[in-house]
Amino acid sequence: MKRINVSEESYTNVTNLLATIAEPFHARKGEFLQHAGVPATQVHWLASGVARSGFFNRDGVEMTLRFFREGESATTLTDLITGESGQAAVQFLVAETTIHGFTLDWAQSCALRAQHEVLQHYHLQAAMHGLQSLAQRAYSNGETSAQERLAAFREEYPGLEARISQRAIASYLGITPQYMSRLRREAEAAEAAEGATRE
Structure with missing residues (x-):
């Protein structure tokens, strides 16, 4: 709640709404939650464990973009959006540790969001947090030393x-x-x- 600046009431309401479409899942360390080259259709909410997102550059080198921990949705939003039209995902999602959580179908999530203002606000806050993180990471990579x-x-x-x-x-x-x-x-x-x- 603190991370994306939403109230406890909003978080509870959102959780209750999404629980209607959530399906439990389990992943072993090293298992892919999303493959690059395949349309993305699922959001993975982590109850426990760590996931990592990234891509392969032109030289085939694996580049890590971010990590997701307990209480976060392991999601590559741009891939989900392009996946709506059947385009292949650019990024992968992989379990860095054993993971327990819930999957949510992206199309169903979007349908719920269209019906509920509290979900619209929550997703906007989450998207803003993601943009801020990406902007900070871009700065860090371009302007700072490895240390x-x-x-x-x-x-x-x-x-x-x-x-x-x-x-x-x-x-x-x-x-x-x-x-x-x-x-x-x-x-x-x-x-x-x-x-x-x-x-």
Whole structure:
């Protein structure tokens, strides 16, 4: 609620509406929730676990765009919108950990949204939050160092680093796993030196 700036009452109303079309699902680590190249038709709401969205660039290198955690919808909105006309998704969604949650059919979600103002407001707030996150990420990638991007990742996703692979984080930061290891060693050494100075 705090993340997308909606009231508890609105969140409860939205939850009750969406519960009428929600279907439980389970995914193992490494299982794809959405494949690139296939039209996207489902929203995945996560009750537990972590998912990751990304795409493959022209060189076939996997690029991570963002992570989704408990209480979030693992969704690539642009793919859902283009999927309405049968166009293939550009992004993939993959389970970074074991996931439990609910799927919602996008067409049914849209039909409900058209009927209920509270859903329209909720989806607008969620879309605005997503746009802000993408804008901040674009800035971080273009204007900051790898160390700064790692610090921004830790701030945006507190506690997530211990739950997912170093390879996934490196992909998100746009660096190699080897360089990721080096950054972590440097950060640990700096923290140790700072601790020794305080003592």
